[in-house]
Amino acid sequence: MNTLSYKTISANAQTVKKEWFVIDAEDMVLGRFCSQVASILRGKHKPDFTPHVDCGDNVIILNAEKIRMTGKKMDQKVYLRHTGYPGGQRSTTPKEVLAKHPERIIEMAVRGMLPKNRLGRAIYGNLHVFAGNSHPHEAQKPQTLKFKY
Numbered sequence: 001m002n003t004l005s006y007k008t009i010s011a012n013a014q015t016v017k018k019e020w021f022v023i024d025a026e027d028m029v030l031g032r033f034c035s036q037v038a039s040i041l042r043g044k045h046k047p048d049f050t051p052h053v054d055c056g057d058n059v060i061i062l063n064a065e066k067i068r069m070t071g072k073k074m075d076q077k078v079y080l081r082h083t084g085y086p087g088g089q090r091s092t093t094p095k096e097v098l099a100k101h102p103e104r105i106i107e108m109a110v111r112g113m114l115p116k117n118r119l120g121r122a123i124y125g126n127l128h129v130f131a132g133n134s135h136p137h138e139a140q141k142p143q144t145l146k147f148k149y
Helices: 030-042 094-100 103-112 118-124
Strands: 020-024 058-062 079-082 089-092 127-129 143-145
Touching: 030 058, 030 103, 030 118, 089 094, 094 103, 103 118, 103 127
Parallel strands: 020 058, 020 143, 058 127
Antiparallel strands: 079 089
């Protein structure tokens, strides 16, 4: 086959067409749900996916407080952080985080599935998580997306 008969198309910031999706997280399993959201944020569902370009879509997640975890993870899983001071390690469980800031469980899970570099931080800005059923992004006319699992 003649290699000059076709060209590989590489997306860039000017050619990428970004869309908005709204997803309901009610009764979804956290890990499975967030892996699919991370894939959409990254743009892996598009035929012109380019690894070094932010070609993903914007995602709005509703009902973050109704996400679920399998097994006993709600009580036994531990989120660790450090204040930066000696002896400053703090730990919380998903149940405690869900009571105070329900959006953070999904945000932390999705952030962990994105690249750990400048591009990953830029892609993370396209995620919008809300506790409850309303959001302030109606002007973008988001499409409703449902996952099949």
